[in-house]
Amino acid sequence: MAGAGGMGEVSGGAGGGMLLGRRLDRWDGAVAAYAAVAACARPLTAPAAVAVVLPAVVFVAVAVRRRPPARVRLARRHVAPWVLLGVLLAAWEVAGLAWGNDAAHPTLSLLLDPVLDTYPGRLGGWLVWLGAGRWLVTR
Numbered sequence: 001m002a003g004a005g006g007m008g009e010v011s012g013g014a015g016g017g018m019l020l021g022r023r024l025d026r027w028d029g030a031v032a033a034y035a036a037v038a039a040c041a042r043p044l045t046a047p048a049a050v051a052v053v054l055p056a057v058v059f060v061a062v063a064v065r066r067r068p069p070a071r072v073r074l075a076r077r078h079v080a081p082w083v084l085l086g087v088l089l090a091a092w093e094v095a096g097l098a099w100g101n102d103a104a105h106p107t108l109s110l111l112l113d114p115v116l117d118t119y120p121g122r123l124g125g126w127l128v129w130l131g132a133g134r135w136l137v138t139r
Contacts, residue, residue, distance in 0.1 A: 031134055035126035039119055055130055063137040 038051035089108070096107035103110075115121040 031130045039122040059133045
């Protein structure tokens with residue numbers, strides 16, 4: 001979906017509103033506004049769960065409607081570091097859960113708890129999560 005302000009629009013250029021080489025559009029404003037509201041929900045509550053599910057449904061719906069890009073063959077040397085990182089993070093989570101999820105064997109969520117206890121931390125987490133989701137469905 002390309003066009004003025006569409007979720008698929010990515011442009012460079014020397015105008016204002018640039019972030020990471022990409023022009024900001026109305027969807028970026030919507031993401032930021034949603035993150036600001038969603039960050040108000042206390043963690044592990046029904047409103048927080050609903051706040052997580054709503055954008056997930058929207059991102060999945062947008063991703064399903066888009067035509068997949070042409071496949072690109074990547075060399076193993078480009079893929080291997082990302083696979084290794086994913087495996088290491090998964091192993092850390094499993095080990096932390098298996099050993100008790102305490103200060104001696106923390107999971108990533110336990111390490112992030114102090115940051116996500118504050119509104120600015122939750123807002124940052126929401127912006128990262130929603131930004132990553134938007135990037136995935138619009139690339």
